[in-house]
Amino acid sequence: MKQNYTVRQGALEGVETFLAIARSLSFRRAAAELGVTPSAVSQAVRGLEARLGAALFTRTTRSVGLTEAGQRFLDRAGPAFAELVAAGEVVRDLGRRPTGLLRLSVPRGVVPLLLEPVIASFARAYPEVELEIVASEEMVDLAAGGFDAGMRFGQFIAPDMVAVRLTPPLPFLVVASPDYLARHGRPRGVDDLRGHACLRLRRSNGAIAHWTFVDGGETVEAAVSGPLIAHDYPTLIGAAIQGAGLAQVPGPLARKAITEGKLESVLDDLVVTTPGVFLYHPGKRQMTPKLRAFIDHIKSAP
CATH class of the missing domain: 3.40.190.290 (D-Maltodextrin-Binding Protein; domain 2)
Structure with missing residues (x-):
């Protein structure tokens, strides 16, 4: 039976604040770390406790400690939040510099014509990019097939694609x-x-x-x-x-x-x-650094 999995709106709200307090056991130091006021920290924790239905901290005028519920939440939420932060860094990294897997769909005839001469030099120039070449004569759906771009002879490219010329006519x-x-x-x-x-x-x-x-x-x-x-x-x-x-x-x-x-x-x-051979991709807004690096490299090849 298929199950529906949903994340409630605001489910992560206050988690970063909770973790900052748990690290320092101080609302004031957590506020300084996060760059907000102590009252904003208190309000975020009250909201999180209200949504969870349990108190996370014991507070006195002199000290802050974790409740049993707070410790259990820390044990599970801490590693999960760290993974979310790491995932965000990976995505930001992909958007900043050429790295990751670059998948291309190309006809067999284009491989010896354009790709074989540049594969080694591209690998040396961009060691953090993995290049996967799928040789196929099919006009694949780039998004459905998980491709960054395709190569085709110009007359066979769909009009809704952004085409980049790679060869003269x-x-x-x-x-x-x-x-x-x-x-x-x-x-x-x-x-x-x-x-x-x-x-x-x-x-x-x-x-x-x-x-x-x-x-x-x-x-x-x-x-x-x-x-x-x-x-x-x-x-x-x-x-x-x-x-x-x-x-x-x-x-x-x-x-x-x-x-x-x-x-x-x-x-x-x-x-x-x-018309010649063109590289095509869905649009400029989806141009990743790894694809831009590949286009610049192949166009500058002798």
């Missing part, structure tokens, strides 16, 4: 292995793609992405077909390297394979440019 290249091109020939135009094995991407919303080109200043979309549908760009690039067909992928992800001669680009005169 990126060309999307059509690539294939030299072996594939030797066997099937090089396409010369969009219409030639009908005779080729085209490796396709399924987006997080379930739709298969069309291939996009710029021809004569106009954007052209092509519904291609082929033997493989993948959910991320690294898988498409790997299949293209193995000769499975043509793939349209972000240029920076294919650059290494092109340099090494494992892939060649085709249809270069029709290349489309996309």
Whole structure:
């Protein structure tokens, strides 16, 4: 059976005053410690005793002592209040400097492109931050998933997010292995793609992405077909390297394979440019020091 747990309004009122008196066994010294008047201390204790229904102190003109109820309350409330104070310090610390767990949701293709080059340097620069990278193609709910931020290609970011540019606009290249091109020939135009094995991407919303080109200043979309549908760009690039067909992928992800001669680009005169990679988060008011430090670090990386 589900139980309801509530904290009465003002339940903690007077507890700090009680603990200050219990430490010094003096209303006057407690008032000085708290920076209030002795009458304010007395009033706070009377209110606390009224809510608890028991006297907490025995008082004479010469001394102050704890009642049995007061001692029991001190034994339980003292450690609990110390934990509350410590919890507040932890929260304030998170708001003052880069520390704690930083969770990011990123597509697999962004990891080698942007994260691998900066992980080590960020860890050295901010040793009190734990960086957790969750590689997923899904457009996750940041709040529900417990993420500080996400990274995505710009055209896939929800309009209610604050987006921070991490890369310039990126060309999307059509690539294939030299072996594939030797066997099937090089396409010369969009219409030639009908005779080729085209490796396709399924987006997080379930739709298969069309291939996009710029021809004569106009954007052209092509519904291609082929033997493989993948959910991320690294898988498409790997299949293209193995000769499975043509793939349209972000240029920076294919650059290494092109340099090494494992892939060649085709249809270069029709290349489309996309917005680039952005980091996104819910809003400026929720920008923590650890996230700000990460953004500044990755943007300043060579």
